[in-house]
Amino acid sequence: MSGWSMIRIATILVYLFLFAPVAVVILLAFNANQFGGFPIEGFSLRWFEALWNNDAIVRAFKTSLLLGLLTSAVSTTLGTMAALAMVRYDFPGKRTISTLLVAPILIPEVVLAVALLLFLQALSMPKSFGLLLMGHVVFTLPFVVLVVQARLVSIRRDVEEAAMSLGATPVQTFFEITLPLMLPAVMAGMLFSFTISFDDITGTLFWKPGGVETVPTQIFAMLRNSISPEINALGAVMVIFTIALPLIAASIARVMSARKLRASNRKTQTA
Amino acid sequence: MAADIAGARRAPWMLLSPSLATVGLLLIIPMLFIVVYSFWLRTATGADQVGFYLDNWIEVLGDRFYRDILFQTFAIAFYTTVICALVGYIPAYFVANTPMKSKAFLLLMLMLPFWISYIIRTMSWINILGTSGALNTVMLSIGIIDEPIQMLYNQTTVVLGLVHYLLPFMILNVYVSLDGIDKNLTEAAQSLGCTGFQAFREVTLPLSLPGLAAGSLLCFVLAAGTYITPIVLGGPRDAMFANLVFEAIVTQLNWPLGSALSLVLLALLGALVVIYTRYLGIDQIAKSFK
Numbered sequence: 001m002s003g004w005s006m007i008r009i010a011t012i013l014v015y016l017f018l019f020a021p022v023a024v025v026i027l028l029a030f031n032a033n034q035f036g037g038f039p040i041e042g043f044s045l046r047w048f049e050a051l052w053n054n055d056a057i058v059r060a061f062k063t064s065l066l067l068g069l070l071t072s073a074v075s076t077t078l079g080t081m082a083a084l085a086m087v088r089y090d091f092p093g094k095r096t097i098s099t100l101l102v103a104p105i106l107i108p109e110v111v112l113a114v115a116l117l118l119f120l121q122a123l124s125m126p127k128s129f130g131l132l133l134m135g136h137v138v139f140t141l142p143f144v145v146l147v148v149q150a151r152l153v154s155i156r157r158d159v160e161e162a163a164m165s166l167g168a169t170p171v172q173t174f175f176e177i178t179l180p181l182m183l184p185a186v187m188a189g190m191l192f193s194f195t196i197s198f199d200d201i202t203g204t205l206f207w208k209p210g211g212v213e214t215v216p217t218q219i220f221a222m223l224r225n226s227i228s229p230e231i232n233a234l235g236a237v238m239v240i241f242t243i244a245l246p247l248i249a250a251s252i253a254r255v256m257s258a259r260k261l262r263a264s265n266r267k268t269q270t271a
Numbered sequence: 272m273a274a275d276i277a278g279a280r281r282a283p284w285m286l287l288s289p290s291l292a293t294v295g296l297l298l299i300i301p302m303l304f305i306v307v308y309s310f311w312l313r314t315a316t317g318a319d320q321v322g323f324y325l326d327n328w329i330e331v332l333g334d335r336f337y338r339d340i341l342f343q344t345f346a347i348a349f350y351t352t353v354i355c356a357l358v359g360y361i362p363a364y365f366v367a368n369t370p371m372k373s374k375a376f377l378l379l380m381l382m383l384p385f386w387i388s389y390i391i392r393t394m395s396w397i398n399i400l401g402t403s404g405a406l407n408t409v410m411l412s413i414g415i416i417d418e419p420i421q422m423l424y425n426q427t428t429v430v431l432g433l434v435h436y437l438l439p440f441m442i443l444n445v446y447v448s449l450d451g452i453d454k455n456l457t458e459a460a461q462s463l464g465c466t467g468f469q470a471f472r473e474v475t476l477p478l479s480l481p482g483l484a485a486g487s488l489l490c491f492v493l494a495a496g497t498y499i500t501p502i503v504l505g506g507p508r509d510a511m512f513a514n515l516v517f518e519a520i521v522t523q524l525n526w527p528l529g530s531a532l533s534l535v536l537l538a539l540l541g542a543l544v545v546i547y548t549r550y551l552g553i554d555q556i557a558k559s560f561k
Contacts, residue, residue: 003467003468007361007364007365008365010361010362010365011361011362011365011366011377014358014359014361014362014438014442015362015377015380017358017435017438018384018435018438018439019380019383019384020399021392021395021396021398021399021435022387022391022392022395024395024398024399024405025391025394025395025398028398038403038404038405038407038408039408077289078289078290078293079290081286081287081289081290082286082287082289082290082291084286085282085283085284085286085287086283086287088283089279089282089283089286091280091283091284097287097291100291100294100299101290101291101294103294103298103299104294104298106492106541106544107298107302107537107541108492108495108496108513108536108537108540109496110496110498110513110516110517110533110536111302111496111516111533111534111536111537112298114305114516114520114529114530114533115298115301115302115304115305115533116297116298116301117520118301118304118305118308118520118526118529118530119300119301119304119305120301121526122304122308134297135297137293137297138293138294138297138298141290141293141294145290195385195386198388199388199389199390201389201390201499202496202497202498202499205517205521206517206520206521215388216388216389216390219388219390219391219394220390220499220502220503223394223397223503227394227397227398227401231394232398235388235391235394235395238387238388238391239387239388239391242386242387242388243383243386243387245386246386
């Protein structure tokens with residue numbers, strides 16, 4: 001056997017290792033067996049029905065969704081502004097600022113969680129949804145900055161300069177030229193921060209007030225008892241949700257750009 | 272005109288100020304605060320005694336218990352990193368050298384694990400290795416074993432869970448540096464008489480070391496800071512350092528002690544990051560976001 005085909009087989013095995021356990025979660029979610037393990041006893045949707053009727057899980061899902069949306073709104077706004085400054089301007093102390101902006105990635109999340117929690121408790125702010133939101137924003141901000149920055153570099157400056165020289169004000173230029181060009185980068189940042197927030201458990205367990213659960217902490221709490229078919233079903237929903245989301249976003253982006261292309265074609269034709 | 276120049280000078284700072292304020296208020300100041308806090312004392316009544324006490328530090332640095340768990344944490348992180356590097360290099364090499372069409376697909380598949388929740392990927396191993404899991408079911412039905420064996424809840428499964436979680440980080444980082452290598456270099460080496468393997472060892476491998484180093488740093492730091500995996504996949508004796516932090520802060524409510532413990536973890540992992548950036552620069556890690 002040649003070296004290359006051995007590398008190919010090893011690669012397939014590694015990919016299998018990455019995905020097989022998750023595939024088993026999804027498989028077992030549809031299993032009729034009442035203990036949540038093997039053997040497979042037939043196809044059933046009863047565990048999804050059980051999820052739907054479980055108030056705690058539905059509540060956790062709503063909390064996660066709200067937290068993820070707010071986190072991504074705040075941290076994408078802040079992160080995009082910072083990324084613009086880093087890509088578009090030269091200023092003294094740029095390297096230090098850049099390190100400062102990615103600092104939250106370099107600090108272990110546990111330490112970050114402890115520091116924020118204790119600081120706010122010392123200011124007599126109790127654990128709250130607000131604390132969760134602040135924590136998630138700090139934690140996702142560097143990812144947004146990095147992702148948006150990487151994509152901003154490829155936007156050419158001359159288009160903006162052309163608009164300005166044709167009489168557009170800086171504000172007009174930003175909303176008419178820069179923002180539409182930046183949209184894919186901003187969307188990527190939003191998706192990134194949403195998924196990180198939606199999946200986060202390490203910091204969330206420190207910050208969440210008693211009685212409030214997100215989906216990951218809810219799964220974690222349920223695991224304390226034992227693995228149940230409900231957990232597998234919840235896992236399957238999470239997997240489908242977090243994988244479908246970027247795919248849907250990507251196809252929306254494609255449809256939008258196709259429509260824009262068609263619209264601009266029409267414009268040039270009438271002109 | 273002068274106003275324009277002043278405006279241009281101010282613009283980046285106006286764009287940066289919300290982010291810098293966020294990082295400053297919610298990260299830098301809290302970090303400085305726990306440094307101070309670690310010298311306070313939690314009294315039996317539950318109130319904090321403000322002052323300069325070394326008690327927490329003496330306990331954390333002097334107690335065998337903490338030192339043993341610290342060693343155990345670093346051992347687990349080390350095994351995880353080494354396995355990730357060995358196992359992750361091969362697919363990274365394959366993806367970097369495969370034709371364009373399957374490359375896009377393989378890269379997409381490599382991104383997928385990042386979108387799948389960490390807690391689900393961790394707990395998924397219970398379905399594989401648990402007493403009613405896939406492996407036991409198969410072995411029972413073939414007749415290798417007569418009753419289910421417990422393969423979970425030991426150090427090996429903790430490492431396994433961490434490898435499963437961190438492998439994509441390693442593959443992606445190695446891939447980025449392998450992909451940046453000029454193919455002409457290996458061809459030149461081969462035309463000068465190197466065998467394929469020699470060309471790999473002398474040209475490709477050294478050029479991919481920055482990616483390997485970046486991946487290893489990420490794997491080690493993320494592995495050493497985890498406390499969920501040992502709870503889900505480890506036994507009672509497999510606690511890692513972050514579990515102690517969680518215990519101290521959330522369960523015992525001994526915040527000064529918890530501060531000191533988290534600072535120890537930060538100092539050790541921070542030293543690694545500093546050594547790394549000193550030699551290789553922070554940019555390598557940022558590369559994998561492109």
